[in-house]
Amino acid sequence: MSTAPAPRDGTEAALLTDGTTVRIRSITVDDRKAVLGLHTTGLSDESRRNRFFGVSRTAPRTATDRLCGPPRDGLLTLGAWVGDVLVGEADCELLDEPPQTAELALVVADHWHHRGVATLLLEHLIHAARQRGVRFFEADALTGNRSVHKVFADLGLPVRRRYEQGEVRVRVPLDESDEHYREAVDERGRRADVASLAALLRPASVAVVGVSRREGSVGRAVLDRIRNGGFTGPAWAVNPAADTIAGEPAYPSVGALPGVPDLAVLAVPAAAVPVVAEECGRAGVRALLVLTAGLGAAQAGQLLHSCRRHSMRLVGPNSLGIAHTDPAVRLDAEFGGAFPLPGTAGVAVQSGGVGIALLERLAWLGVGVSGFVSLGDKYDVSGNDLLRWWEQDGRTDLALLHLESFGNPRAFARTARRVTRRMPVLTVDAGRSEAGRRGAASHTAAAATPTVVRETLFHQAGITATRSIDELVAAAGLLHAQPLPAPRGAIAVVSNAGGIGILAADACADAGLELPELPGELARLLPPGASVRNPVDTTAAVLPAELTLFLRALEREEAVDAILVCLVPTALGTAQGRDPLRALLEGPASRPVPLAAVLLDQQVPISYLTCADGGVLPAYSDVAAAARALAHARDRARLLAEPPSPEAEAPGCDRAVARSLVDGYLHAHPEGGWPDPLTTADLLESYGLPLITSVWARDEHTAVVTAAGLGRLGHEGKAVLKAYWPGQVHKSEAGAVRTGLAGESEVRSTYREFARSFGARLAGAVVQPMAGPGVELLAGVVQDRVFGPLVVLGAGGTATEVLADRTARLAPLTERDLTTMVTDLRTEPLLAGHGGAPPVDLAAVRSVLARLSRLATDLPELVEADLNPVIARPDGAVCVDARIRLEPRPSYDPYLRRLRRPAPVAAPGRHGREGGAAGVVREDRILE
Known part of the structure; x- marks a missing residue:
C-alpha cells in the first residue's frame, strides 16, 4: 500500500x-x-x-x-x-x-x-x-x-x-x-479539541497493531494489559502472520477487523508506521497511539499527514502509552509499571522514564489518577490539549505535567491561566542550570535564557513549577489533601525538639514564608519549659492531649495561616500513651488551616497519615520539602485571591506609522540590523515611549549649533554628545558618550575627539539635553522565537551589571504585571522614596512597560529593544538612550486555531534511557 x-x-x-x-x-x-x-x-x-x-x-x-x-x-x-x-x-x-x-x-x-x-x-x-x-x-x-x-x-x-x-x-x-x-475563538477551539480527543481518551474499542505471539514484546504486553485491566470494549490484535494470539483471534490488517476501532495502538517497526497509519485512516480509525521510536523525517511527515487527512488525533511517536481509570473505560494501554490507582489527578509527560517515576510515587502516596498520557515526541496531542480535556472531563481536579518543549506556549499559557483557576496545575521545571542563571544576569533583554522565559511562562499562567519529581509529588500531596492557606502564608512551626524546630524555621524562611510571633499565653497549654516564640518547642514531655489542645488554639489564631508539626522520636515519646503523633492521628483531617507534618524517622519523602475520621494529612521526611510544599500552596492561594487582570492599556499607539517604519527599514536592509538613531526614535515615539529630545548631527558644526539650543533645556544648562556609526550597539563600552558638556568649546572638542577615536566609521553624533537626576532603570524587550516577546525591567545605568536586579514577563502584559514587575525589584524602595527622597512617578514607569509590551506584540520584527537608562523622577520618566534591532519575521498569530506542525524528529533510541520504546518495537521478530 x-x-x-x-x-x-x-x-x-x-x-x-x-x-x-x-x-x-x-x-x-x-x-x-x-x-x-x-x-x-x-x-x-x-x-x-x-x-x-x-x-x-x-x-x-x-x-x-x-x-x-x-x-x-x-x-x-x-x-x-x-x-x-x-x-x-x-x-x-x-x-x-x-x-x-x-x-x-x-x-x-x-x-x-x-x-x-x-x-x-x-x-x-x-x-x-x-x-x-x-x-x-x-x-x-x-x-x-x-x-x-x-x-x-x-x-x-x-x-x-x-x-x-x-x-x-x-x-x-x-x-x-x-x-x-x-x-x-478559544471557546470554539476548546469544544473542537475535546470532541477530537474522545476517541483517544474515551475509546469504545481498541486495536493493537504489531502484536507478537512472543510474550514480553511491546505489542503483546500492551494488548495483555488492555484485556487484563478490565477495558470495557473489544480489544483486537492485528498480526498478518498469526491467526490467534493468547487464545484469541488475530487479524491480518486493520481493514479485516470485525469493527472499526476508535483507537489503534501501533507497535510496528518505524518503516511500517506510515503504511499502517494510512491504513488506519482509510478504515475510519479516529485516534492513533504510536509506541514506535526512531522515525525518520520522511516517515514522520507521512505519519502526520495521514492523521491530518483522515481526522485522526495522534499521541507519540515514541510514547510509553496511555491509561484511563474511568470505570466506564478502564483502559491500560502502556508498558510501564503497575496500572495507576483510580483517582482525580491527570498526568501528562514527555519522558517515559519520568512518567514511570511519577506514577510510582503517586502510588506510594495513594494519590489516584484520572488519566495518564505519555506524549513522547509530541507530533500532535500536547499538554494544551490535555488541559482542555481535564478541564471538562468531570473527574480531574489536579493536573501534573512534565513538558520538555512547547509548540505554542502563548496558547498554552492562555489555556493554563483559565484552568489554574479551577484546579492546581503542577509541573517539573526541566532544563534549569547554573549556566542559565548566569546568562539571565546579563544587562540586556536579549540575554534572557530559555530558563528565564520558561519560568516566566509558568508564573504568569499560574502553574506551580517545581524543581524535581519529588518536589512535584510533595506539593501535589499537600494541595490534594489540605485546604489552601491564606495568601499571606504565615506559618507556625511546632516541634517536640528545639533543634528540628529551628531547622524547620530556617527552611520556611528560605522558602519565603513568614513566621509570626505567637501570643505568650499559649504557653499555658504546654508542659513547663516549653517555648511559644515560633518555632514552638513543646519539649519531649508534651502529651498528645496537650498537643491537640495547643494545635486547636493555633488554628484559631488570626496570625497563623498554616501549621507545620515536626516530630522527633524520643524515649518519652515511645512510652505508652505519650506518643505526640496521636494528636495528629486522632484529630480531624479537615481543619480550618492546612497542617503538614515532618517525621524524621519516616523512610519515604512523603506519605499520608490516616486520621480517625478517615481523612489524610501529608507527612514529610525533610523540613525543606515540607516548607517548599507550603510555599507552593501559599502561591496558589495568592493566585486565586487576585481576580483575572485585563491586558495592559497603551492608548495613543500608532501601529500604522510603526509598521511603515519597520517595512521601510527591512526593505532597505533585508537581513535586518540596528536602525539609525532617527529611525529608532521615530519608531519608539509612534508608541508614545518617552524619549528625551535627540538630534542627529552629521558634522561638527551641526553638533555645536544643536548643543547650544538643546543645552539650555538640559539639567544645569548642559548637553550630551553620543558618537554614532552604523551597527553600533554598546556606546558606553566604546567610549562614545560624553555628558555634562557646557559651552561651544566643550562640544567642539568632544566631537573632534570622537573623530580622532573612531575615524572614518563615525557617521555623526546624537545631541541631547542633559537629563536631570532620578532612579535609573532598564526597560527592554527580546523576541523569543517560541515563547514570543519578553518584557524586562531592571536597575539601569551603571548599576545594571553590579546589582543584576531585574524581572521579566511575557507579553502581552496585564495591568497586574505592570505593578508586580515594579514591586519585584530589590531596588523598589528607591522608586518608593527611600531615605526621604520623593517617590518617582510609578504610573509613568508602568506606561513605559505597557507601551513596550504593545510594541513587541504588534511588531514581531522587533527582535530586541533596550531602553537604558530610563530615568524615573517624581514628574515622570524619560529614556535617554535606546537601541533596537529589527529582523524579518513572519507574522504569527498564536491564537489562530490550527493543529501542530510536525515536531523535530528525535534521535533513535532517545526513549531507551528513559523507559520508552526505542529498540524494543524495532525487533525483527515483532510480528512472530
Missing part, C-alpha cells in the same frame, strides 16, 4: 466542532473542479440563491472562474478540505472605497453546515487579510439567510448591519487582539 503524498506548502490543519480535521489553504488554478463541485452539487437551490442572490445556471461557473483564475494582489481565497473534498470556501477582494476594506464572500456545502466550517475559514481569512492591511470586511446577505447571520453573530467581533430592500450590508472590523474575539 502506498502512503499519501506530503501536504503542499501553506496548508494549515484545524479542527471542526465535531472533531473532524480540515486542511485550509489558498485556492489555486488546479482546484477548478473542486470549486465548481462545491458551488453546484455541494449546494441546494436554496443555498445557491442565498449565495448568488438568485438561481442562476452561470453563477457557479462565474464564481469558479473568479476564484481559480490567475493570482491577483487584491484577492485572497481560502478553501477547507476534508480528505479530497472541498467543503467550504471564503474569499475577500480589496475595495477602492472605503480604503482598507475588502468585500467578503463565504459558502459551505450543505452537508457540512453547523460544524464550524464557516467560522474557522473566517478566522483564517481575517488573519491573512490583516497581514495585507485590510481592516474591515463588508458583505451583502439576504435578510432570510439565517445561517450566515448566525456566523457573523457568533464570530466574536462587533458587527454593524444596514438593511436595504430585503438585503443586509454587514461591516465587520478585523481586530484579532479584541479580547471578546479571542475568547470566542
